[in-house]
Amino acid sequence: MADGREGLIGRERKRRQPDPGMAQRTTDEIDQKAIEAGRLLFAAECEFVAGATSPEILPPIGLPEVAFAGRSNVGKSSLINALTGRKTLARTSNTPGRTQQINFFRLGGRLMLVDMPGYGYAKASRKEVKEWQGLATLYLKGRPSLRRALLLIDARQGLKPIDERVMSQLDESAQSYQVVLTKADKLKPAALAELRDQVAARAARHPAAHPELVATSAVTGEGISTLRALLAALASPTPLR
Numbered sequence: 001m002a003d004g005r006e007g008l009i010g011r012e013r014k015r016r017q018p019d020p021g022m023a024q025r026t027t028d029e030i031d032q033k034a035i036e037a038g039r040l041l042f043a044a045e046c047e048f049v050a051g052a053t054s055p056e057i058l059p060p061i062g063l064p065e066v067a068f069a070g071r072s073n074v075g076k077s078s079l080i081n082a083l084t085g086r087k088t089l090a091r092t093s094n095t096p097g098r099t100q101q102i103n104f105f106r107l108g109g110r111l112m113l114v115d116m117p118g119y120g121y122a123k124a125s126r127k128e129v130k131e132w133q134g135l136a137t138l139y140l141k142g143r144p145s146l147r148r149a150l151l152l153i154d155a156r157q158g159l160k161p162i163d164e165r166v167m168s169q170l171d172e173s174a175q176s177y178q179v180v181l182t183k184a185d186k187l188k189p190a191a192l193a194e195l196r197d198q199v200a201a202r203a204a205r206h207p208a209a210h211p212e213l214v215a216t217s218a219v220t221g222e223g224i225s226t227l228r229a230l231l232a233a234l235a236s237p238t239p240l241r
């Protein structure tokens with residue numbers, strides 16, 4: 001299936017079976033419902049609300065938040081654009097380190113999408129790198145409204161030592177996170193399947209990592225409806241002011 005729903009279906013089926021309220025529905029109907037909930041959420045209005053360069057100007061706690069984190073150039077901003085179906089909502093660039101602040105996008109009054117500055121970018125001045133990463137770390141560690149961090153990994157590069165360090169940091173702060181492969185269009189299906197297994201096995205050693213791994217492409221749309229469905233489950237059920 002082109003949008004990578006297979007993984008979701010397998011695990012959701014296991015997880016949802018004991019729920020007595022679901023007894024009358026088939027598992028496929030439930031999966032379709034999740035996909036539809038994701039479609040609906042991401043069809044809603046999405047607007048830029050704030051760009052924070054220091055902890056004092058983070059927007060007030062409100063909506064549940066999902067942060068897009070990962071190395072510079074991994075495709076964080078592109079994934080936000082692909083999910084929301086808006087090409088230029090988050091600024092993307094060929095130049096690593098483009099997103100230099102934490103950008104907040106309010107989706108349908110139900111979820112805040114948070115575009116993080118990338119890590120592992122060597123060219124910026126040391127002071128700048130320290131400042132962005134200080135802010136990012138502070139945000140990831142101490143934000144009560146952060147429901148999940150998505151840790152993006154470039155499918156062409158796989159998990160790097162710096163990603164593992166970030167994962168360990170998230171484990172230590174008990175911040176739930178989920179690995180998302182990006183640029184899946186760059187790999188042949190067999191190589192992608194192998195990478196998925198490899199990364200999933202490594203992620204399984206990290207206590208705060210969510211077991212589900214999603215492979216995405218902002219170019220082909222692979223995995224986008226699956227990720228929308230997963231994020232819809234984290235959103236506020238009703239719009240908040």
Ligand SMILES: Nc1nc2c(ncn2[C@@H]2O[C@H](COP(=O)(O)OP(=O)(O)OP(=O)(O)O)[C@@H](O)[C@H]2O)c(=O)[nH]1
Nearest residue numbers: 072073074075076077078092093097098099118218
């Ligand atoms: N082939 C392919 N290219 C992608 C994909 N997603 C992003 N890119 C490209 O990767 C480059 C970086 O994308 P961005 O979305 O700006 O990456 P980022 O992680 O936000 O980068 P920083 O903000 O600098 O940390 C751009 O040239 C994108 O066009 C994808 O799914 N497939």
Ligand SMILES: [Mg+2]
Nearest residue numbers: 076077098099
């Ligand atoms: Mg960016």
